Amino acid sequence: MDEDVLSTPGHLISQAARGFARLSEARLKPMGFGVGHLPVLVALGEGRADSQRGLARFAKIEQSSMAQMLNRMERDGLIRRVPDPSDGRSSLISLTDAALARMPEACEVLFQGNRDALAGFSDQEAAQLVDLLNRLIANLDRLVASPSEGE
Template identity: 30%
Template sequence: MSEPIGFLISDTARLYRRAFDARTRDSGFTSLQWRLMKHVQSGEGARHGPLAEYLEVEPITLSRMIDRLVESGLVERRPDPADRRARLLFLTPRAHALLKSIQPAAERQAEAATEGLTSEERARLLDLVRRVRSNLSRRVED
């Protein structure tokens, strides 16, 4: 009997996060914090709501995580000029340096995860996973 694709993807993601956390343990960074900060880095001025949805965490959980990153001097909350109730997230220079220092571990993790695959297979895998993600992100619950 073959495994359902959802189980396979979920189990793979869990194992990937566990291995990433082990590789970056000395940094004090978790895979969830890495994802949060990489997302903010790719779009400085991120808002809490969409970020919580992207990370699949409750807004209060995200707020607590951001509080810790603010206290650590890694993230700044700035007022949103378009909405005085909202705050936008920006990385500090310290965060950019930390992300840069962790990048080699992230690259080693990706290498380990795709060990034994040719460069063409790796490219194909990324393309297929992106397409699955795109398919799922467009779907409304049935």
């Protein structure tokens, strides 16, 4: 009876996420990227954010997590931080040429990983999965914001 706590969507999603992460990690590593880099690459590449805070909000992770992520990416030569002339607390973050050059390939690898993972899914099923996930995420965002569940 308590066994099927492992058949709940929550547990299945965590397993799927680990599977995806392992696959993506394995494929991105040879080109010098990690699975957490992508939101940063996209945000910087499209000018959607250029501060640590902005990147954290874009990636929907905590500021402290982004700080460490950026430390690793700077160490690995993917980004660069220059002091913001208009705000002494802040740095302006930008992609290095190396990161920019390798980005399209990284995106392609991720798209391919998704195609591989969705093998056997009809277009309709893939679309439904995305829809259900988006609704789930919206619910979870609401719940984490106010941990008192229900309504």
